Amino acid sequence: MKKIIFPIVLIALISSMGFSGCNSKNKKPVETVQKAEISLEDSLLNLVQYQTFQYFWDGAEPVSGMARERIHMDNVYPQNDQNVVTLGGSGFGVMAILVGIERGFITREQALERFQKIVDYLGKADRFHGAWPHWLDGPTGKVKPFSKKDDGGDLVETAFMIQGLLAVAEYYKDGNEAEQQLVADIQQLWETVEWDWYTQGKDVLYWHWSPNYGWEMNFPVGGYNECLIMYVLAASSPTHPISPAIYDKGWALNGDIAKDTIYYGLSTVLNFYEHNDDPIGPLFWAHYSYLGLNPKGLKDKYADYWKLNVNHATIHYRYALDNPKNHKGYGENQWGFTSSYSMNGYAGHHPGESDLGVISPTAALSSFPYTPKESMNVLKYLYLEADSLVGEYGPYDAYSQTENWYLPRYLAIDQGPIPVMIENYRSGLLWNLFMKNEDVKKGLAKLGFETP
Template sequence: MRFKILLYLLTITMLSACVSSTKKSNSSDADGNLKLTDEQLLDKVQYQTFQYFWDGAEENSGMACERIHLDGIYPHKDQHIVTLGGSGFGVMAILVGVERGFISREDALKRYQKIVKFLAQADRFHGAWPHWLNGKTGKVKPFGKKDNGGDLVETAFMIQGLLAVAEYYRDGNAEEKQLVSEIEKLWHEVEWDWYTKGENVLYWHWSPEYDWEMDFPVGGYNECLIMYILAAASPTHAVQPEVYHEGWTCNGAISNDTVYYGLPTILNYYEHGDDPIGPLFWAHYSYLGLNPNGLKDRYADYVELTTNHAKIHYKYCVDNPKEFKGYGANQWGLTSSYSMKGYSGHHPGDSDLGVIAPTAALSSFPYTPKESMQFLRYLYTEADSLIGKYGPFDAYSHTSKWCKPRYLAIDQGPIPVMIENYRTGLLWKLFMKNKDVQNGLKKLDFVVDSNSNENKRLADDK
C-alpha cells in the first residue's frame, strides 16, 4: 500500500533505458557463478545487499540512503536523504552481516550507536519519526507537501528492526547493554495511542503544521500489520484491542477472501483496488521480524497467507496472461518498485506493467524456496547485467528493454533479512523473543505455535 510513494514519485522522469539481455552473459562473473552451490549463491546475494546498508550508508547518521543510483542521477537532489523504514530493514541486515561473518559484532555495535544517537536527536512527532530525514542535520525532509510530520508506519518498521537488535545485544557487555537501554527509550517514547486520534483505528500521519489533514486511517490488509502489533505491545503508549479488531480488520471484513490461481488469498486485498492480490512487499515488510510460522488469530493463518501470496505471484508469472517477455518459472514476482516512468505499484492484474523487481522473489525465500532459488540462479548465471555492487538492481523489464543501475533501500533491505530467516530464522527468533512483543500478540488474541514444522526445522538447524 505504498500509494503515497506512487503519487509522489510517479512524476519523476527517468532517463533513457538501458537494454538488458535475456541471454546468458559472457562475463567471467557469470561463468564463476555457474560453479557456485545454492548456499554460496545465497551468501553472495546476502553480502551484496548487506553492503547497501554498510558501505552505502549515509556517513553522518549511519542510516540507509533512500536511494543509491550508480549512474549518479538523483531526483530532487535527494542523495543525502535517509529513510526510516529502509533503515529499519537495514539495522536487521547488519545483524545478518555479523552472523555471516561479513563484519564483527564490535563494528556493528559502533554503527548501531551512531544510528541510535542520530535517531534520539532527530525530529520526532509524538515519538514518531518522519518518512525522510536529512542525514546530516536530523531535520525532517518532507515526503510531500503535507507529509512533513510523523509517519507511524515507517516508525514501526524502524522499531521492528531496533527491537531485534536489542535482543541480540541484551545479554552482552556493559557497552552493549547501554545500547539496549537507549533503544528501549526510543521504543517507549513512540506515542502509538496519539495516532488513533481518539478513534479505534491508527492513522498513518500527523503533522504539527497540517494536523491530521493527510487523513489516512490504516485498515484492511496491507504491509502495516506490524504497526498494529507494536501499538498493542507498547509498555507506555499502548492501544486497546478494539483498535486492531475494528480499525485494522474493518470489523472483520478483512476475512472476506477469494480464490486466485487456485489458491485462497486468506485475507481481503480488495480494500485497496480491483485486483485480488497485492504487491509482494505486503508479505515481507511486517514479517522481517514477525514470524508467520505457527502464527494465527481469528482472521488468518499467517504462514498460509504469506505463502499463498508468493505462490500466486509465481503462478501468475508462469501463466503470463499479458505475454510479457521473460515471465516464467525463472522470472517472477511483482512489487512496488522503479519502472519505466518512475515508481509504480506492480502486482498481478491491471497493475502489471511487465516490470519484475528482484526483491519480490528473493525476499520470498521462506515461502517459496525452490521458486526463489530458480530466480536467484537465473539472475547470477544468465542475467548478471542486472546485478551491481549492491546486488540485483531494483527492477527491470525485458519487454520494454529497460533497466537502471539504481537501488531503493526499502527493496534491498528485505532480501538479506528474509533469506536469513529462511536459512536460520535469525531475525524471527530475535524479534519474537521480545517480551513486549509477546504481550502485544497475546493482547490481540494471536496464538503462536512454536512447534510448527518450519519452526522445528529452524530450531533443529540452529
C-alpha cells in the same frame, strides 16, 4: 558493468565444497553433482546476502549511519536527494547488519559501533509525538518532507524502524556494558513512541500527523496491507499501547478483513481488495511486517499468516507462468511483482491491471521462506544468466524485458528485505530475535494471536 559475478561464485563454490580435483574423482557421480548443486546454491545465497548487506554498510549515509533512500549507480538523482535517509529502509537495514555479523561479513564490535551511531542519531532527530518522519536529511536529522503535507510523523515507517531496533536489542541484551547501554537506549526510543496518540481518540491508527497540517493526510490504516507490524507494536507498547478494539475495529474492519477470494486456485486468506482493484497485492505486503514477526504458526481469528504469505507468493508465481498479458520473459525463472521503479517512474506492481511487464527481483528473493524452489530459480537466473542486471549492491531494483529496460539503481526498501528474509529462510535469525521480545509477546497475546 564489470563481469565480477562468476569468479566470486566459483571461488566461493570451490572453497565451500572442501575437496580438490584429486579426491573428487573418488565420489560417486550423482553424489558429486548433488553436492555441487547444493554448494552452488549456498554460494549464491551468501553472495546476494553480502551484496545487499553492503547497501546498508558501505552505502550508508556517513553522518547518520542510516540507509540512503536510494543509490543510483548512474549518479542521476532527483534534486538534493543523495543524502536523504529513510526510516523504514533503515529499519530493514539494521536487521541486515545483524545478518552481516552472523554471516561473517563484519564483526559484532563493528556492528555495535554502527548501531550506536544510528541510535544516537535517532534520539536527536526530528520526532513528532515519538514518531519519526518518512525521510530525514542525513547530515542534519531534520525532517525532509515526503510530500507537501507529509512533513511530520509517519507511524508506519516508525514501526519498521522499531521492529529492526527491537531485534538488535535482543541480539545484544546479554552483552557487555557498552552493548547493554545500546539496549537501554533502544528501549528509550521504543517507549517514547506515542502509538495511542495516533488514533485521534478513534478506533483506528492513523498513518501521518504533521505539525503544519495536522491530520489533513487523513489516512486511517485498515484492511490488509503491509502495516500489520504497526498494530502489533502499538498493542505491545509498554508505555503508549492501544486496545484490542482498535485492532479489531480499525485494522480488521470489524471482521471484513477476512473476506477472502480464490485466485489462481489459492485462497487469498484475507481481503486484498481494500487497496486494489485486483484480488492480490504487491509482494512487499508479505515481507515488511514479517522481517521480524514470524508468520510460521502465527494465527489469530482472522488468518493463518503462514498460509496467507505462502499463497500470496505462490499466486504471483502462478500468474507469471500463466502470463495473461504475454510479457516477454515471464515464467519459472522470472516472476514476482512489487512496488519498485518502472519505465514510468515508481509504480505499484502486482498481478492484474497493475502488471506493466516489470519484474522486481526483491519480490521473489524476499519470498525465499515461502517459495524456496521458485525463488532459487530467480536467483540463479539473475546471477548465472543475466548478470548485467546485478551490480555492487545486488540485483538492480527492477527490469522489463518487454520494454528492454532497466536502470542501475537501488531503493533501500527493496534491497533491505532480501538479506533479512533469506536469513529467516536459512536460519530463522531475525524471527527468533524479534519474537523473543517480552513486550511483543504480551502484545500478541493481547490481540489474541497464537504464536510459534
